[in-house]
Amino acid sequence: MATIRKLRGRWQAQVRRRGTKPRCKSFDTKLEAEKWARELEAQVDRFGAAPDTRILESTTLSELLERYKTEVSPTKRGSVQEIQRIDVLKRHDIAYRTMMGLSPQDISSFRDERLRTVAPSTTVRELAILSHVLEVAIRDWGLPLGRNVVKLVRRPVIRNERKRRLEGNEEQRLLDACSGGKIPYFRTLLIVAIETGMRRGEILGLRWGDISHNRRVITLTMTKNGSGREVPLSQRAYSALSEWKGRSDETETRVFAMAPGSLEQAWYRLLARAEVSGLRFHDLRHEGVSRLFERGLNVIEVSSISGHKELRMLRRYAHLDAADLVARLG
Incomplete structure (x- = not known):
């Protein structure tokens, strides 16, 4: 179990597991400390050791999107359209979030914001790109993310079925x-x-x-x-x-x-x-x-x-x- 305590006006979270080096980190709020500890414990359970998560604190979603655009998108048949969508994603506030701070709530807020200006189908495509970027980062680039937060967010329902056929003459x-x-x-x-x-x-x-x-x-x-x-x-x-x-x-x-x-x-x-x-x-x-x-x-x-x-x-x-x-x- 993680230990959460208040020290010199800040909240400190400490995670100890047998066979792994203890990890601790300080936060402004107790909620942030508990969230960090839960995610670190989940990573220990998944990988058998506590990965070095410092890279998550300095890596932004924008940096992952740019790497994905350079290395992955050109290999796809729809590369032109995907690169255009990635450029749009990089202009939103969510792109400046670090991977340590990126949460399902951030993805939900982004989804709701996009639905006010674009069609549900566009939003679904953008969420699909974000999800695959995180999957590639975890599986191929070795980023120590405990989970793909995009998969935890509900996707918009697309209702674009058309029944229009040629009529009369x-x-x-x-x-x-x-x-x-x-x-x-x-x-x-x-x-x-x-x-x-x-x-x-x-x-x-x-x-x-x-x-x-x-x-x-x-x-x-x-x-x-x-x-x-x-x-x-x-x-x-x-x-x-x-x-x-x-x-x-x-x-x-x-x-x-x-x-x-x-x-x-x-x-x-x-x-x-x-x-x-x-x-x-x-x-x-x-x-x-x-x-x-x-x-x-x-x-x-x-x-x-x-x-x-x-x-x-x-x-x-x-x-x-x-x-x-x-x-x-x-």
């Missing part, structure tokens, strides 16, 4: 409006998105060499979930791609030579011309996956095409048309 209006734009392949791009349910990044990264004309299949070597997959093409999608290939520049290896930002701008201009509102480009993925179910494919078949690894995530996209289901029930 919206699809035809969008396709017709493509002729009024300056992007010659935009109509083909929309057809591929609707027919395959592929993600925006997968579509924009598509190369002519990824398309097997004999098999009528697109081969994606690397996707968002870290693995590749094959996407079968409907006759409609294959015909649209073939027609565009006949008109495209033979020296261009990419099917759709467009940046994500340019696609977003072109999409909003297209919505205005087609007089369609409340539709996001990502909703075309919802539409495509839902149509696969409506064509009679089962969950395993749809997941192999869409790339979803979890049924929970797949259900968010599969908003089936009730009238179609009634017809199939008989």
Whole structure:
């Protein structure tokens, strides 16, 4: 058991364990002394000895974030986005906390502060980064932390499910409006998105060499979930791609030579011309996956095409048309 006593106006905590060197430290309050003693005892129980925690008193969360950004983030596929989020985290007060003083209450306060200005999904991503930084610091960098305090904090609930699908003649209006734009392949791009349910990044990264004309299949070597997959093409999608290939520049290896930002701008201009509102480009993925179910494919078949690894995530996209289901029930 730790000994807590008041000495010369300050509170001193002393931890003694058989076979380990006694450790003591002074604090301004009794609560701080008790907290330090509990954490040190937990570390002794975990490691079998009292680690030198002086490094925790001088190391800030900002320093760990910077090291993580330099050593770990560049190895990830989403490194650009993660580095941007780390730079945001380093501007908050929590980044100046030392690892000795970092507590679950600090993480909770940070969470509540962020929820006042950003969406829950953004807050969850930032908490995930903080949690992994601490995990790497403990497991790979040998930082003598007794626990990952981020894991002790409740994560915000994300409710961003969308049920928006193409309604009435919206699809035809969008396709017709493509002729009024300056992007010659935009109509083909929309057809591929609707027919395959592929993600925006997968579509924009598509190369002519990824398309097997004999098999009528697109081969994606690397996707968002870290693995590749094959996407079968409907006759409609294959015909649209073939027609565009006949008109495209033979020296261009990419099917759709467009940046994500340019696609977003072109999409909003297209919505205005087609007089369609409340539709996001990502909703075309919802539409495509839902149509696969409506064509009679089962969950395993749809997941192999869409790339979803979890049924929970797949259900968010599969908003089936009730009238179609009634017809199939008989």
